[in-house]
Amino acid sequence: MIKLHRTKAEKYKNPRVWSDFNSFIRRNRRRFLVRQKPRIIWFTGLSGSGKTTLVDALNKVVLSKGYFTKVFDGDVIRTGLNHDLGFSMEDRTENIRRIAEVGRMFLDSGLVVLCGFITPTIEMREMARNIVGPDRFVEVHVNCPIEICELRDVKGLYKKYREGKIKNFTGFDSVYESPENPDIEVRTDLWDIEKCTRYLTRRVLRKIKFSWT
């Protein structure tokens, strides 16, 4: 049995996260089982900035290296767990809160979670960070000016907004606050998808790689 040296302060600084386990299997033992550090890689950015594309590309690489991952897909969660929520600010906050709580459960099982959600405000991202535990939260800013997002317009949402068919659209009549100090930042307007993925992979692998300490 391996014993980890961590101070009491470290151990108890996020008591809710620790209490999740039934007594005989702890988060740390789970880590040895799966041989990876559980982290939630949280992609934030405007609609059309390339979050889902990068999540999928990153997942493909990380999975192929033998890591056990879980992807949270916004559309699936919106039709399943959160089908009762809309796009007002309160509903968006509740959406993020539930996702973070579920993410915490996956982290406690030892998985690496990848998810891409707009998460428009700093407050929401802080809430998510606190729910999953600050040391397990990796914030990725998918940075792209809104003009370029509108040019791409993969889902046709910008067109719909311009035609007045949808409201509360992030970047126009709903706020988006850019992260000030993201853990990782990718520029999808300047770099192509291969470069973004290579850069992300390098940075993320360093964070999820198993180590004895």
Place this chain on the structure above:
Amino acid sequence: MIKLHRTKAEKYKNPRVWSDFNSFIRRNRRRFLVRQKPRIIWFTGLSGSGKTTLVDALNKVVLSKGYFTKVFDGDVIRTGLNHDLGFSMEDRTENIRRIAEVGRMFLDSGLVVLCGFITPTIEMREMARNIVGPDRFVEVHVNCPIEICELRDVKGLYKKYREGKIKNFTGFDSVYESPENPDIEVRTDLWDIEKCTRYLTRRVLRKIKFSWT
């Protein structure tokens, strides 16, 4: 690469469950990764019937055999994901709905989920079964007469109810409908915990054991 032979009807009978995956990794491939059949083992029974005790005992055995499990603990979920819910019938239903949705996400990752919740009505259990997919849901009835549950009264809830301190208590002023055809039934009033666990282990292992078909 292993190719599974399953009919189209089988494949698409529960399309929501199937759609969860991003295109390149499927539920079945995940099964080969973890080498177990993902199932949710859903314990239902009165307060004090021994659900949590049996979940923990079963988890201990199943984990020791190398299966990758996740336990949902009612108290943790009630303070985390579902902290906004009370004990009215609607809130209980919403509680079960969210748990089933989260359970589905864990199953899609290939884990075996164990959870013990009162789940008082047949309707709620049917809902949960349909959300996770009928073939992946294993209903365990923890059967114990309410008089014996009250004698045990581990959490002191029956005493509180008798003193009028809590309301909506299952078995008295809130309904409990026994399952008619549970997949597994254990009699915690007649058998001791070792016998219940042995019986459960035998029945559950048969369901989660990996096979090529």
